[in-house]
Amino acid sequence: MNPNKALWEKGDFTRIAASMRQSGEALVNAIGVTQGLEVLDLGCGDGTTALPAAKLGANVLGVDIARNLVAAGNKRAQDQGLSNLRFQEGDACDLRDLKARSFDLVVSIFGAMFAPKPSDVAKEMVRVTRPGGRIVMGNWIPNDPTLVAQILKISAAYTRPPPEGFVSPMTWGVEGQVLERFGSAGVPKEKVSFNRDMFTFNFAGSPSEFVAAFRDYYGPTMNAFEAAQKDGRDEALLAELDALFASQNRSGKPDATSIPAIFLRVTVTR
Numbered sequence: 001m002n003p004n005k006a007l008w009e010k011g012d013f014t015r016i017a018a019s020m021r022q023s024g025e026a027l028v029n030a031i032g033v034t035q036g037l038e039v040l041d042l043g044c045g046d047g048t049t050a051l052p053a054a055k056l057g058a059n060v061l062g063v064d065i066a067r068n069l070v071a072a073g074n075k076r077a078q079d080q081g082l083s084n085l086r087f088q089e090g091d092a093c094d095l096r097d098l099k100a101r102s103f104d105l106v107v108s109i110f111g112a113m114f115a116p117k118p119s120d121v122a123k124e125m126v127r128v129t130r131p132g133g134r135i136v137m138g139n140w141i142p143n144d145p146t147l148v149a150q151i152l153k154i155s156a157a158y159t160r161p162p163p164e165g166f167v168s169p170m171t172w173g174v175e176g177q178v179l180e181r182f183g184s185a186g187v188p189k190e191k192v193s194f195n196r197d198m199f200t201f202n203f204a205g206s207p208s209e210f211v212a213a214f215r216d217y218y219g220p221t222m223n224a225f226e227a228a229q230k231d232g233r234d235e236a237l238l239a240e241l242d243a244l245f246a247s248q249n250r251s252g253k254p255d256a257t258s259i260p261a262i263f264l265r266v267t268v269t270r
């Protein structure tokens with residue numbers, strides 16, 4: 001089984017995605033999604049950004065490697081009566097089912113960054129975007145002091161080193177790397193712009209309950225706990241994550257968690 005697919009089909013990412021809806025909607029509003037736009041949401045999960053884009057009247061295709069998330073997305077679209085939104089399985093490294101130049105906007109929010117062959121991903125995103133169209137990526141930033149980069153950094157200290165040749169997803173948060181990848185896909189650097197943006201996780205529970213949701217449902221964190229348990233270090237990992245989430249919580253209430261996280265927004269014009 002493809003390990004990239006197995007990682008994201010593990011657990012149930014919808015439990016985490018539920019905390020991301022407000023920022024997903026705000027992001028879609030900010031990037032100018034309009035009626036009739038042909039939109040591809042790559043690494044879409046269960047539709048945190050695909051759903052609001054469809055609600056604005058765009059024709060949206062969500063593509064994700066995880067079968068369970070594709071099913072969850074299609075159910076959400078059906079439940080909300082959105083006939084202009086559908087989800088299908090696919091790999092951001094190889095979008096062979098999608099025609100060249102067929103989308104006005106390719107969105108990938110913390111999605112395509114997790115695919116294992118970043119140069120192929122850049123080429124595929126460029127290939128399916130029509131001339132004059134845009135690609136918008138949201139990428140976590142390595143060593144950023146806010147939530148997601150810190151979860152990954154803490155977890156890495158409890159897991160075995162990755163196999164040789166593994167390219168960290170966090171390299172998509174480094175501007176030079178992004179320019180190089182899109183450059184190899186034929187996009188000059190003048191057509192790529194960067195912003196620091198903010199995404200807030202809102203969870204209906206305490207910070208430690210939110211940590212427990214990551215431990216029980218988020219594939220990368222589940223793997224970190226499995227590795228830590230083998231070394232008898234799972235309680236230490238839990239304590240570090242509890243401290244991180246508590247220190248970053250801005251809700252001001254004991255039974256709610258609100259944690260902002262900085263990311264790199266990349267915009268490419270074709």
Ligand SMILES: C[S@@+](CC[C@H](N)C(=O)[O-])C[C@H]1O[C@@H](n2cnc3c(N)ncnc32)[C@H](O)[C@@H]1O
Binds near residue numbers: 045065
């Ligand atoms: C952190 S989640 C973000 C999901 C969604 N964009 C959101 O904001 O809620 C990462 C997503 O990328 C998907 N993904 C990982 N590798 C992928 C690949 N090679 N091709 C397509 N999707 C991929 C995962 O299945 C998962 O849904």
